[in-house]
Amino acid sequence: MEKEKVIQLLDCERRNFIERHPRSRALFEKAGKSLLGGVPMNWMVKWAGGFPVFVEAAKRSYFTDVDGHRYLDLCLGDTGAMTGHAPDQSIGAIVDRVCRGTTFMLPTEEVLLLGTELQRRFGLPYWQFALTATDANRFSIRLARHITGRSKILVYNWCYHGTVDESFITLHQDGRVTPRQGNLGPPVDPAVTTKVIEFNDTEALEKALQDEDVACVLAEPVMTNIGIIHPDPGYHLILRELTRKTGTILIIDETHTICAGPGGYTALHGLEPDMFTLGKPIASGIPAAVYGCSEDIARRITELTTVEDSDTGGIGGTLAGNALSIAAMRATLENVLTTEAYEITIPLAERFVAGVEEVIKEFGRPWNVTQLGCRAEYWFRPEPARNGSEAAEAVDPELDSYMHLATLNRGILMTPFHNMALISPQTTVEDINRHTEVFREIVKNLVG
Ligand SMILES: Cc1ncc(COP(=O)(O)O)c(C=O)c1O
Known part of the structure; x- marks a missing residue:
C-alpha cells in the first residue's frame, strides 16, 4: 500500500x-x-x-x-x-596561477608550503599528489603491495573508494564473495585480489589478517557511501592493533570524512594511519588529491624504488602535481577549509x-x-x-x-x-x- x-x-x-x-x-x-x-x-x-x-x-x-x-x-x-561553489578565498590564487601557467612537469616553490600544511594538519610526514581520490587510493595500494610483497587488500562490504578495481566486491550473507553488481569488465575476479569483511566485525578482521597475506586495509574511518555508519567504540584501536601486529599497512581514506573537521576524522580521533588519502574538496573544485605516508613507509618506499623506474612504476599521471592543483590546494587549506x-x-x-x-x-x-x-x-x-x-x-x-x-x-x-x-x-x-x-x-x- x-x-x-x-x-x-x-x-x-x-x-x-x-x-x-x-x-x-x-x-x-x-x-x-x-x-x-x-x-x-x-x-x-x-x-x-x-x-x-x-x-x-x-x-x-x-x-x-x-x-x-x-x-x-x-x-x-x-x-x-x-568549500561552497567558487569560494572567494581561493579564486584569486587559482586565477593567478592560470594566468602564469598551470602545468610544467616541474615543481613550483608553492608546493613546499603545501607539504608543510599537510604535515601539520594530518600528522603524516611525507606527501605526494594525484588528480583524483581514486588515483590516490590506487597509488597507495600499489605502494603497499610493493613494499610488503603481499598481493591482497582488505576492504569493507559496501565500501566505495572510487573506481578502484579491487574494491568492487560484495560479501553475501551466506559467506559468498562476488564482484559488486554492475562492475564493468573486471580485470580479474576481485576475490583474487581482495578480502572483504563487514565494518565493525573485529572477529572477521582478525581472521582476515592472520595469514599475513594482506598488504593493506583500505578503510574509510566512518563509512559514508552506504549511509553514514560510525565505528563501534574502540573499533579503530583494534583495527590499528591488528594491522600493526600482522604487518598490514593501514590506509585511511578521508575523501568524505574530511567533513569531520579540518584534520579529518584522523586528527579528530588521533588515528595513526600508515597512509592517508584525500581528494574531492581539497582544491575548491579543481581536480586534485593527496596521499601521505609515515616515516617508516617512506623509508621502505625509498629503499625499494629506483629513480630509473619512476616513470613506469604504475604510479603516474602527467598532470598530477600540476601547479594549478597545488595552488588551489594551498589556497583551499589555508583560507577555506579552516x-x-x-x-x-x-x-x-x-x-x-x-x-x-x-x-x-x-x-x-x-x-x-x-x-x-x-x-x-x-x-x-x-x-x-x-x-x-x-x-x-x-x-x-x-x-x-x-x-x-x-x-x-x-x-x-x-x-x-x-x-x-x-x-x-x-x-x-x-x-x-x-x-x-x-x-x-x-x-x-x-x-x-
Ligand atoms: C571515500 C571515497 N574515496 C574515494 C572516492 C573517489 O573519489 P573520485 O571519484 O573523486 O576519484 C570517493 C568517491 O565518492 C569516496 O567516496
Whole structure:
C-alpha cells in the first residue's frame, strides 16, 4: 500500500520535474547525439527525474539551472564543492596561477608550503599528489603491495573508494564473495585480489589478517557511501592493533570524512594511519588529491624504488602535481577549509539533523538520521546500521527517488542515489530551516 503511494507520488513529482525543466530536457536530448548516454559521465543519467538538470552557474551554497531555477545545494558535487561553489578565498590564487601557467612537469616553490600544511594538519610526514581520490587510493595500494610483497587488500562490504578495481566486491550473507553488481569488465575476479569483511566485525578482521597475506586495509574511518555508519567504540584501536601486529599497512581514506573537521576524522580521533588519502574538496573544485605516508613507509618506499623506474612504476599521471592543483590546494587549506569554517558548518549540520528528527517523530516514520561533522543523512530503518549489509537491506530506490525529486522540485538539491546533505561554510540557518520545511511537506504527503 505504502509502496503504491510512493510510486504515485514519484510519478507526480516526475511530471512536475519534466514540466518545469524544458530546457534541461532539450539539452539532454540534443547531447545524446554526441555524448554516450547524453551526459559527460555515465552516472549523470541516474538522477531521479530521468534526466539531469543542466547547470548555468553556482556561487557559495546555491546554483541556478538553464531553466532559471535557483537551488540550495546540499549535494555540493558529492563533496567536491564542500568549500561552497567558487569560494572567494581561493579564486584569486587559482586565477593567478592560470594566468602564469598551470602545468610544467616541474615543481613550483608553492608546493613546499603545501607539504608543510599537510604535515601539520594530518600528522603524516611525507606527501605526494594525484588528480583524483581514486588515483590516490590506487597509488597507495600499489605502494603497499610493493613494499610488503603481499598481493591482497582488505576492504569493507559496501565500501566505495572510487573506481578502484579491487574494491568492487560484495560479501553475501551466506559467506559468498562476488564482484559488486554492475562492475564493468573486471580485470580479474576481485576475490583474487581482495578480502572483504563487514565494518565493525573485529572477529572477521582478525581472521582476515592472520595469514599475513594482506598488504593493506583500505578503510574509510566512518563509512559514508552506504549511509553514514560510525565505528563501534574502540573499533579503530583494534583495527590499528591488528594491522600493526600482522604487518598490514593501514590506509585511511578521508575523501568524505574530511567533513569531520579540518584534520579529518584522523586528527579528530588521533588515528595513526600508515597512509592517508584525500581528494574531492581539497582544491575548491579543481581536480586534485593527496596521499601521505609515515616515516617508516617512506623509508621502505625509498629503499625499494629506483629513480630509473619512476616513470613506469604504475604510479603516474602527467598532470598530477600540476601547479594549478597545488595552488588551489594551498589556497583551499589555508583560507577555506579552516577551523572557523567547521565552526559554522558543524552546528548547521546539527540543526539539519534536529529538523529531520523532529519530522520523523512527528509523522512516526521508522527512519533514522546520522551525522558526521558537516554531513548528515537519513536512512529508511529505525536504528543506525552497524555495517554495510544492514544499511543496504534498508535501501528503497523508489522512496529514495521520491524524497530526492520532491526535494529538488522544491528548490533543494540533495546528494543523489541516497539522501545525504552536506553543509558549506556559506550555508545559513535560513537554508537549513527551509530544508526542514520542505522535508516536513514531502513526508506529510507520504503519510497523508
Ligand atoms: C571515500 C571515497 N574515496 C574515494 C572516492 C573517489 O573519489 P573520485 O571519484 O573523486 O576519484 C570517493 C568517491 O565518492 C569516496 O567516496
